[in-house]
Every structure is written in structure tokens, then in C-alpha cells.
């Protein structure tokens with residue numbers, strides 16, 4: 091599973107980058123996104139859900155960032 | 166007011182509800198257009214541009230309450246302006262002691278935060294109550310789609326704010342923790358077996374938990390409007406206070422109608438006085454009691470009077 095580092099990328103650019111990365115995948119494929127605390131972790135998951143993707147897990151890293159696991163939804 | 170300025174050759178009926186405002190220059194008026202909720206269909210916008218170009222100055226003005234105002238209109242052209250705008254179903258707004266055009270944010274149709282259909286509510290209120298004389302002073306209504314409240318609903322005579330009461334289905338929860346992370350007021354903590362716990366006190370009913378939850382474990386137990394009454398801005402600002410929670414959307418017009426009835430009665434012989442100032446005199450209980458009769462499920466048990474904002478200039482109240 092690939093990991094996209096979106097730390098330091100502000101809203102909504104982080105969401106658009108995640109969206110572009112998901113476009114490369116097939117439905118059912120998974121992707122990890124590394125997100126900043128604060129606005130990013132509040133907004134990006136919700137927007138991905140709104141686009142029809144499946145949110146699977148959220149983990150806090152030792153440095154206080156967040157690792158979101160997403161499964162690409164059907165087109 | 167416009168009434169004294171015009172000659173009898175003009176259709177005075179057009180001027181009754183107001184919306185024609187005298188400008189500095191001789192013979193010139195501003196015409197305030199009726200744009201409930203700030204939604205402007207593109208064909209109407211084109212017609213307004215056409216009329217503004219033909220009869221107005223070099224610009225229009227976008228008012229704070231979401232209206233388009235035509236500037237520098239000569240009073241001789243009132244009838245023509247009204248008629249030509251009417252071709253695109255564009256009407257003139259009101260001023261004076263009346264129910265004004267309601268303000269609303271985009272609501273839930275395309276705005277990701279919206280919890281209720283504010284646009285529908287604004288249109289309904291506009292259709293049924295716009296221009297109703299209050300007998301005392303202006304009467305403003307606003308609709309916000311969620312507790313972020315971009316339209317500042319509590320600065321209106323009656324302000325509506327969309328709200329959602331969340332409910333958890335523990336079985337459906339996959340313990341991802343996204344809800345706790347998304348809840349800005351910190352109402353959700355991850356408890357035993359990594360299932361969320363809701364502390365109802367800090368909850369502001371924003372619905373963010375429902376929106377992020379990937380499995381639908383959080384759902385809406387109730388949605389509706391939180392209603393604040395008695396707000397106004399201007400010389401002596403007041404912030405309205407909470408009179409009802411989760412008022413069903415289809416009861417909005419009936420609710421405002423009850424408030425108006427009470428206002429008309431209580432302000433009798435008190436001249437030009439806003440609703441909030443009447444509540445300050447009477448205390449909030451009589452109005453609460455009146456509303457409770459019609460909306461027992463939504464009206465709160467108790468509230469506080471409108472909150473006075475200290476502007477620090479003038480001795481005021």
C-alpha cells in the first residue's frame with residue numbers, strides 16, 4: 091500500500107492531491123495518507139467520504155501526525 | 166420617505182411596501198431588490214443588469230443583507246423599472262416597519278456543512294410573511310445552515326440556526342476514532358474498547374461526527390432549527406437568546422407568526438421599538454410561555470434576556 095505524505099500541504103490542496111492519487115487506483119485498492127493535526131485531519135477524511143471513498147482507520151503517529159487508511163470507492 | 170417626493174402621475178401602489186430610498190441628489194432614488202436568501206437566478210441577474218444599464222448609474226450596490234440595490238434611479242422611471250424587472254419576476258424589497266426579506270446562507274444543498282435547507286425556509290418566509298406591517302419597527306429574520314452561523318442569526322429579531330442531535334449505534338462502530346478527532350468542541354472521547362463517548366454539555370449540535378463517520382455509526386437523532394429571539398444591531402446592539410431547539414423546518418412560518426403576534430400586542434403604544442427591547446422590558450418568560458402553547462416540543466424550559474452589547478460610545482441605555 092502506497093503512502094502519500096500530505097504534511098505541510100494546506101486545505102483544500104491536500105484533499106485535491108489525495109483525490110488525484112486515488113484516481114490512479116482501482117476500486118477496492120487502499121492508500122495511506124499522512125496528514126497534519128488540526129484542519130487537515132478534520133477536513134480531508136470527510137471530503138473523501140463525500141467523494142464516495144471508504145475510510146478504514148486513523149492512527150496517530152509518534153510525532154503527532156495522522157495516518158489515514160482509505161479504500162477507493164466504486165466510480 | 167418616497168411618498169412625499171413623487172408626483173401623482175407615478176403609480177403610488179408600487180411605493181407602498183417601501184424599497185425606494187431617497188438619495189442625496191435631486192430626484193434620485195435607490196431601488197432595493199427583493200432577493201430572499203441571496204439566491205439570484207442567472208436570467209434574473211441579466212435582466213437586472215439590463216435595467217441598471219438603462220435607468221441607473223454606473224454600478225449597483227450589493228447590500229449587507231444580500232440585496233442588489235439599483236443606484237441613481239430617477240423617480241420618473243419607477244414604473245418602467247418595476248415593469249421591466251417584473252418581466253424576469255424580479256420584485257422590489259421593503260423598508261420601514263415591516264417584515265424584511267429573509268437572509269440565508271447556502272444551506273445544505275451544496276455546502277458541505279449545511280444541516281438544513283435554509284434556502285427553502287427563506288423562500289417560504291419571504292412568500293408568506295414578506296412586507297407584513299409590524300406596527301412598530303422593522304423585523305428581520307435570518308437562516309444559518311449550521312452552528313458556524315455565517316449569517317450571524319442571533320443579531321436578527323428571529324434567527325434560525327441549523328442543528329443536529331447525534332446518536333451512536335455502537336455495533337456499527339469500527340473504532341477508527343475519526344469522530345473524536347473531528348469534534349472541535351471536544352464532546353467526544355474514545356472510551357472503553359475504543360468506542361466513542363459523547364458528553365452532551367460541550368456538544369454544539371454541528372453534526373461533524375455524523376459527516377465523518379465512515380460506517381454511519383453516528384446518525385441524526387433529530388435535526389431542525391435552534392431559534393434565537395430579540396437580536397438587532399445598530400445604535401444599541403442586542404444578541405438574541407435561545408427560545409427553541411430543534412424546531413422542525415416546516416414550523417418556521419408558524420413560529421415567526423406567533424412571535425409577531427406577541428410583538429404587536431406588547432409593543433402597543435410604545436412607538437418605534439424593536440422586539441428585543443420589548444423582551445428586555447417584559448422579561449423573556451411571557452414570550453416563552455406564549456410560544457410554548459404552540460410549540461411545546463421545541464421551546465426551551467428557560468432562557469435569558471437579549472444580551473446587551475457594550476459599544477463603549479454614548480451613554481446608551
Ligand code: SF4
Pocket residue numbers: 270271272273276278279280309310311312313314315316
Ligand atoms: S452557516 Fe454553516 S452551512 Fe451556512 S454557510 Fe456557514 S458553514 Fe455553511
Ligand code: SF4
Pocket residue numbers: 329331347348349350351352353363367368369370371372373374375
Ligand atoms: S454534533 Fe458536533 S459537537 Fe456534537 S458531538 Fe458531533 S461533532 Fe461534536
Ligand code: SF4
Pocket residue numbers: 337338339340341342343344345361377378379380381382383
Ligand atoms: S467515526 Fe464512526 S466508526 Fe469511527 S470511531 Fe467514530 S463512531 Fe466509530
